[in-house]
Amino acid sequence: MWLFAPKGLIVVDSGRNVTGGQRAAAALRNAGRPVLAILITHPHPDHIGGLGVLNKAFPRTPIYASKATTNWMRTNPLGFYQLARRADPDFPARLTFPDHMLEAGETLELGGARLETAEFGPGESATATAYYEPTTRALFAGDIVSNHYTPALLEGHTCGWLGNLDLLAKRFPHARTIYPGHGGPADAKALIARQRAYLERVRELVQPAVGKHSADGGEINSTEQASIIAELDQEYPGYPRVASLPTLKQANVRALGREMGVNGRARCP
Numbered sequence: 001m002w003l004f005a006p007k008g009l010i011v012v013d014s015g016r017n018v019t020g021g022q023r024a025a026a027a028l029r030n031a032g033r034p035v036l037a038i039l040i041t042h043p044h045p046d047h048i049g050g051l052g053v054l055n056k057a058f059p060r061t062p063i064y065a066s067k068a069t070t071n072w073m074r075t076n077p078l079g080f081y082q083l084a085r086r087a088d089p090d091f092p093a094r095l096t097f098p099d100h101m102l103e104a105g106e107t108l109e110l111g112g113a114r115l116e117t118a119e120f121g122p123g124e125s126a127t128a129t130a131y132y133e134p135t136t137r138a139l140f141a142g143d144i145v146s147n148h149y150t151p152a153l154l155e156g157h158t159c160g161w162l163g164n165l166d167l168l169a170k171r172f173p174h175a176r177t178i179y180p181g182h183g184g185p186a187d188a189k190a191l192i193a194r195q196r197a198y199l200e201r202v203r204e205l206v207q208p209a210v211g212k213h214s215a216d217g218g219e220i221n222s223t224e225q226a227s228i229i230a231e232l233d234q235e236y237p238g239y240p241r242v243a244s245l246p247t248l249k250q251a252n253v254r255a256l257g258r259e260m261g262v263n264g265r266a267r268c269p
Helices: 018-031 051-057 067-075 080-087 158-171 188-210 222-235 248-263
Strands: 002-005 008-012 035-039 063-066 100-102 107-110 113-120 128-133 138-142 177-180
Touching: 008 018, 018 051, 035 051, 035 107, 063 067, 067 100, 113 158, 128 158, 158 188, 158 248, 177 188, 188 222, 188 248, 222 248
Parallel strands: 008 035, 035 063, 063 100, 138 177
Antiparallel strands: 002 008, 107 113, 113 128, 128 138
């Protein structure tokens, strides 16, 4: 996605793979305006997979990300990029990295547009950056929120994620529209509330399977996993997966089970 500045276009994230980057590059060329900057919200594969294509198409365009996001991309601590390559042969064999590091809370002046930034700790991802354009009250929040998508809970930080939603609303109280990492733009307050409700609901469904009276002593068995997923499918029908991983729902349940079971987090602090 991109936003319009007086002197050109500002791109937010790059698409999930080479083809996604190529489509974005073609659309940007057709727009016929200079590409002023590329902003990265977080380091997950589906947001940086097209970065090399965009960098090749617009070699003079700076790529901005937080220091934490850039470090995560370089170290790949959870092996997500190898997983992405196995799930999607179109994911690049080599990554392109940001070349401009954002300081926490930095304000960007790009082509006549002013963008406020905010950094967030572990939640949907280990680190995330949101970008806010106060004139249009547009908030680009990456995967802190999604719109009618099955999110990735793989990193096991749903408590942190719920806290990040509160911080997002508090940091940008005048935001009118959120442009999420997945799904269409929507009213900011409604989208934050919807994401919160989803996370609270999936935690509610997982809790009995990891509680002291659970059938397998806190381990989620296949029957419990299938039941949780069936309930989510019924309550959130037709939600596509944010990641290429075909077993994302199963992995989500396992990750959340570990988070809630090991940490004893029936409720978030």
